Amino acid sequence: MRRKRSGNSRALLAAAALACLCPPAQAAIIGTCTIMIGASGTMKSNPAINILGSKQAGGSSAGATITASSLLCTILNLLDCYSVSAPAPIAFTSAPSGGDTNVTFATVFRLDGSGADIPGSSPQRVTNGTHTIQVDLTATKSPGIFPAGNYQGTVTVRCE
Numbered sequence: 538m539r540r541k542r543s544g545n546s547r548a549l550l551a552a553a554a555l556a557c558l559c560p561p562a563q564a565a566i567i568g569t570c571t572i573m574i575g576a577s578g579t580m581k582s583n584p585a586i587n588i589l590g591s592k593q594a595g596g597s598s599a600g601a602t603i604t605a606s607s608l609l610c611t612i613l614n615l616l617d618c619y620s621v622s623a624p625a626p627i628a629f630t631s632a633p634s635g636g637d638t639n640v641t642f643a644t645v646f647r648l649d650g651s652g653a654d655i656p657g658s659s660p661q662r663v664t665n666g667t668h669t670i671q672v673d674l675t676a677t678k679s680p681g682i683f684p685a686g687n688y689q690g691t692v693t694v695r696c697e
Contacts, residue, residue, distance in 0.1 A: 568607025568665075570619045570696035575600035580674060580690065586682040590675035598647075598671040601694055605663050620660035621648065623672045623694045633686030639678055644692050646672045657692070670694060 578591040578599030591598050605619040625642040644657030649668050655661055657672070674690050676683075 567609050568605070568618070570606075571604045572694055572696055573602045573604075575602060578672065578674065580676070580688065582683065587678045588675060589683060589688060591673040592675065596673075598673050599692065601670050601672070603663065603668045603670055603694070603696055605665050605668070605696065607665060618662075618665070619696050620662050621646075621668070621670065621694065621696050622660040623657040623670070623692050625657050625674070626690055626692060629676070630689040630691045632688045633684050635684050636686060636688060639681060641677050641679070642690070643675045643677070644672060646670055646694075660695075660697070663696075 576597070576599060579595070579597045580589045580591050581593040581596040582589050583593055590596060603621060607618045609618065623644050623646045625644040627642065628637050629640075645654035646657060647654060648661060648663070648670055654673075672692050672694065674692050676688075676690065
């Protein structure tokens with residue numbers, strides 16, 4: 538007894554041929570990038586009370602340690618498999634009433650003790666190994682001044 542061929546076999550063959558014509562997918566980095574949070578930063582106000590920032594007098598940077606490790610980067614002797622960034626938040630984590638109104642945020646960071654400020658949203662490539670990062674957050678209120686009270690801001694450090 539003979540079996541009838543299914544019309545689906547031609548469709549499958551056509552789909553397989555199309556799959557072969559597609560460009561290759563980007564290879565994923567196989568490895569890890571670990572961020573260990575260190576010291577919290579401290580934001581202080583300027584004399585006009587319209588800027589709160591860790592770079593103001595009496596303020597301090599937040600710190601973390603980043604450890605990047607990728608077997609693929611090691612095998613291929615690549616120097617830049619992971620990128621680090623610290624984009625600015627869109628609001629305070631906590632603030633008194635009116636504290637978030639008309640506020641813009643900016644971040645900068647420094648890698649491995651470098652004195653050069655890097656804008657927070659500008660990813661910087663890092664090699665395999667351990668790196669230190671210092672992060673500064675600035676909040677500017679315009680127009681007006683910051684109301685009295687406690688403020689807290691959180692910057693997310695990314696390693697991608």
